[in-house]
Amino acid sequence: MSRHGLSAPFRQHGITARQLRTDHILDEAHHTADPGQLIRVFGLGVTKAVSYIRPAHPGRFATDPTSA
Template sequence: MSYCALRAAFDQTGTLPKQLWADRDLDEARHTVDPVHLVRVFGIHPHTAVRYVQAAHPDKALAKIR
């Protein structure tokens, strides 16, 4: 797919690729409480993975990463 076609698709929906990526991460965090899983699947920083899990499961407290 060309850049122009991809850009046109995002312009029509009014979303940015970054927003779509963050939504996918958060959706995966809703299915698991394991930040290590998010790190392995998406290659994100452990602190970011913990933030996603905390946002998806505010009732469950995770230990802080040092």
């Protein structure tokens, strides 16, 4: 199947495959506070997994002193 053939159903609904994947990862991040789960399921790196977990579970992480 061509790239165009794969993306056509997404375009019909006004989304991209990347947006759908991101939404799926964010949904999973809301269900688990374990970055290891995101790493195993989606093949993410540690930094990227934590970047999804942090906004989903803000109380789990201390305030980042570099962003204050």
